[in-house]
Amino acid sequence: MxxxxxxxxxxxxxxxxxxxxxxxxxxxxxxxxxxxxxxxxxxxxxxxxxxxxxxxxxxxxxxxxxxxxxxxxxxxxxxxxxxxxxxxxxxxxxxxxxxxxxxxxxxxxxxxxxxxxxxxxxxxxxxxxxxxxxxxxxxxxxxxxxxxxxxxxxxxxxxxxxxxxxxxxxxxxxxxxxxxxxxxxxxxxxxxxxxxxxxxxxxxxxxxxxxxxxxxxxxxxxxxxxxxxxxxxxxxxxxxxxxxxKTLPLRMRQHEANAREIAERLRSEPSVKEVLYPGRGGMLSLRVRDPALVAPLLENLELIAFAESLGGVETFITYPSTQTHADIPQKERTRRGIDDSLLRLSVGIEDADDLIADLARAFELARQKIGNTAVPAT
Known part of the structure; x- marks a missing residue:
C-alpha cells in the first residue's frame, strides 16, 4: 500500500x-x-x-x-x-x-x-x-x-x-x-x-x-x-x-499561529509577569503580577471561556490551582511552580486579533477592579 x-x-x-x-x-x-x-x-x-x-x-x-x-x-x-x-x-x-x-x-x-x-x-x-x-x-x-x-x-x-x-x-x-x-x-x-x-x-x-x-x-x-x-x-x-x-493538521496550524501571536502580545501586557510558551503548539501559560487580578480577569472575558479542558476550536482559560491541579497538595503544588498567579490558555482557532482584544479589555477592567496595583511603577 x-x-x-x-x-x-x-x-x-x-x-x-x-x-x-x-x-x-x-x-x-x-x-x-x-x-x-x-x-x-x-x-x-x-x-x-x-x-x-x-x-x-x-x-x-x-x-x-x-x-x-x-x-x-x-x-x-x-x-x-x-x-x-x-x-x-x-x-x-x-x-x-x-x-x-x-x-x-x-x-x-x-x-x-x-x-x-x-x-x-x-x-x-x-x-x-x-x-x-x-x-x-x-x-x-x-x-x-x-x-x-x-x-x-x-x-x-x-x-x-x-x-x-x-x-x-x-x-x-x-x-x-x-x-x-x-x-x-x-x-x-x-x-x-x-x-x-x-x-x-x-x-x-x-x-x-x-x-x-x-x-x-x-x-x-x-x-x-x-x-x-x-x-x-x-x-x-x-x-x-x-x-x-480529518481536520487536525489544519487546526494545529491555526492553533499554533494564534498562540505565537498571543504569547508575543502578552509579553508586553503590563499586568503579566511571565509568559510560558515553548515556541510551538497551541498551549501557553502566564503568570499575572498580582493574584488578585485572577478573579476579575476571568469574570470580564467575553470571548475566551473560563473552562476546564483544552484543544478545542474555542479558546479556553484555566486556573490550575483550583481546577486541573487542585488535587496536588497546596504546598507541593506551589513548590512545583503552580502558584496562585498561574493561568493556562488553550488558544483556539478564532481570529487572533479578537482574542488579543478580549484579553486586553479584561486586563484593563481587572486593574480597575483592584485599583491598578498590579501595574509596576515606571
Whole structure:
C-alpha cells in the first residue's frame, strides 16, 4: 500500500470502507453482537467490547499516524492512562516529571496507595539525575512533553536512550503536541497516550482516550487488558474522533499561529509577569503580577471561556490551582511552580486579533477592579 502524507492519511481516514454502499463517510456500527457464520467461525467481530468496526477504523488509522503497531481507543484520557498502568505489578516503580497533569498525579497516587506501585517525581531537566534515580524496581519513565501546565519541553530522544539502556518502558503523554508536531515512538517511546477529548477530537464534544504501542508482546498485553477491563470507546464517539482527526493538521496550524501571536502580545501586557510558551503548539501559560487580578480577569472575558479542558476550536482559560491541579497538595503544588498567579490558555482557532482584544479589555477592567496595583511603577 502506498504510504501517504499525514494530511492525506487523516482526510481519508475511514473512507472507502463500505464497498456495499460506497459511502464516503464511514458508517457507525452500533451493534453490540455479531452473528457467527458457523461453529468456530467468525467475521472478525464477536462482541463490541472486544472489537467494533467503527472503533477499529479509528484504532488502525491512529496506529499508522503515530507509527506504532496497535492503538486502543478508550472511554477517556484517564482510562487510557489506566490501561497503561494495568501493565504494572506491586513494587514496579515509575519515574515521572514533577510538572504533571493533576489528574495523572491523582491516579498515580491512587495506584501508589491501593496497589503498591511507587511513583517518584523529578524535575526531568537533568537526564543524569533521572538515570541516577533508576533502581532495580524501576520499570518505566512516564513523561509529558510539553509538561502541564508549565509547558516545559523534555528531550524524548535522550530519555528513550536511557529507557532502552536500563530495560524500561518509555511512556509519553502526547496530548499537547499531537502526532502533527511530535511522534514519540519515532523518538524512542514504547507507549504513547492521548486525551483524545482534546486536540484529536478538537470540538469539545467527545470524551475519549487513545493508547498506541510498539512491539508484539506489549500490544498483546494491552489488547488483553483493554478487552478485560472494558473501558472502550463507543462507536459514535469513535466516529466523532475520526471526524475530528480529518481536520487536525489544519487546526494545529491555526492553533499554533494564534498562540505565537498571543504569547508575543502578552509579553508586553503590563499586568503579566511571565509568559510560558515553548515556541510551538497551541498551549501557553502566564503568570499575572498580582493574584488578585485572577478573579476579575476571568469574570470580564467575553470571548475566551473560563473552562476546564483544552484543544478545542474555542479558546479556553484555566486556573490550575483550583481546577486541573487542585488535587496536588497546596504546598507541593506551589513548590512545583503552580502558584496562585498561574493561568493556562488553550488558544483556539478564532481570529487572533479578537482574542488579543478580549484579553486586553479584561486586563484593563481587572486593574480597575483592584485599583491598578498590579501595574509596576515606571
Amino acid at each position: 502506498t504510504k501517504r502524507n499525514t494530511s492525506t492519511l487523516l482526510a481519508q481516514l475511514g473512507n472507502r470502507t463500505d464497498p456495499r454502499t460506497g459511502a464516503v463517510n464511514p458508517p457507525i456500527h452500533l451493534s453490540t453482537a455479531y452473528e457467527h457464520p458457523g461453529l468456530g467461525r467468525s467475521t472478525g467481530f464477536d462482541y463490541a467490547r472486544t472489537k467494533n468496526p467503527t472503533r477499529a477504523l479509528l484504532e488502525e488509522g491512529f496506529a499508522e499516524l503515530e507509527e506504532g503497531d496497535a492503538a486502543f481507543a478508550c472511554s477517556s484520557g484517564m482510562a487510557a492512562i489506566g490501561l497503561v498502568l494495568s501493565l504494572f505489578r506491586p513494587g514496579d516503580g515509575i519515574l515521572a516529571p514533577e510538572d504533571l497533569y493533576g489528574g495523572t498525579y491523582r491516579l498515580f497516587e491512587h495506584y501508589r496507595r491501593q496497589y503498591g506501585i511507587p511513583v517518584d517525581y523529578l524535575p526531568f531537566d537533568d537526564p543524569s539525575e533521572v538515570e541516577r534515580s533508576i533502581t532495580a524496581g524501576t520499570k518505566a519513565l512516564f513523561i509529558e512533553s510539553p509538561t502541564n501546565p508549565l509547558l516545559q519541553e523534555i528531550d524524548l530522544e535522550i530519555y528513550g536512550k536511557i529507557a532502552k539502556k536500563h530495560g524500561l518502558l518509555l511512556i509519553v503523554d502526547n496530548t499537547f503536541y499531537t502526532p502533527i508536531l511530535q511522534k514519540p515512538i519515532v523518538l524512542g517511546a514504547d507507549i504513547v497516550v492521548h486525551s483524545a477529548t482534546k486536540y484529536l477530537g478538537g470540538h469539545n464534544d467527545v470524551l475519549a482516550g487513545l493508547v498506541v504501542a510498539k512491539g508484539e508482546d506489549l500490544c498483546g498485553q494491552l489488547a488483553a487488558h483493554h478487552n478485560a477491563e472494558g473501558a472502550v470507546l463507543s462507536p459514535f464517539d469513535s466516529w466523532l474522533v475520526i471526524r475530528g482527526l
